[in-house]
Amino acid sequence: MGRTCFSCFQCHGIRGEGGAAAALPRLSGQDQRYLTRSLEDFASGARESATMRDVAQALTPQQRQDVALYYSVVAAPPALLASTSEADAGAQAGSEIEQQGLPDKGVPACATCHSVELGTQGPPYPYLSGQFADYLEQQLEQFRAGTRRGPDAQVMQVIAKNLTTEQARLLSEHFASQAPPRSLSQQAQR
Known part of the structure; x- marks a missing residue:
């Protein structure tokens, strides 16, 4: 497993902690099904990333599943959560979008699909809590531009186009301000 994951560890960390700066x-703790599907999408070109394409294509289908399993159960160190009055105000606006959506703009509540409470019983969508704000903003921009593709991208493309740049930023900062959940497999054992 270690050799299989060497490329993964270089960028995402040995405990799946990722990197805010990049x-x-x-x-x-992400859903194993989501991680496996993401690796398969990168390998096939359904989801674009030159770096991830090369890494995913170098893995066998079994190795992709092994990597996904590893990251789905490993516990990362807690995210560093900052709090300021401005961030707290933005988090409130982001929280409202997460919980209620923007019905007048056709934006459903994020929690409908991205709630950790859905666990492995729900669709294989990623959790967003504790994810880095810059990463989330980047993904929303890619959905908005139509450059982020994959099996469920069409839904997110519509949603992202209906968010203003400011709303996307507030939403990203809101999710980044939350503690990431324990791994989904740990939750299932409770």
């Missing part, structure tokens, strides 16, 4: 996502 907008590398946290992988720790």
Whole structure:
């Protein structure tokens, strides 16, 4: 497993903690199905990233599943959560979008699909809590531009186009201000 994951560890960390400076996502505790599908999408070109394409293509299908399993169960160190009055005000606005959406703009509540409470019983969508704000903003911009593709991208493309740049920023900062959940497999054992 260690050799299989060497490329993964270089960017995402041995415990899936990711990297805020380079907008590398946290992988720790993500749904194994989501991680496996992401690796398959990168390998096939359904999701674009030159770096991830090369890494995913170098892995066998079994190794992709092994990497996904590893990151789905490993516990990452807690995210560093900053709090300021401005961030707290933005978090409130982001929280409202997460919980209620923007019905007048056709934006459903993020929690509908990205709630950790859905666990492995729900669709294989990523959790967003504790993810880096820059990474989330980057992904929303890619959805808005139509450059982020994959099996469920069309839904997110519509949603992202209906968010203003400010709303996308506030939403990203809101999710970044939350503690990431324990791994989904740990939650299932409770």
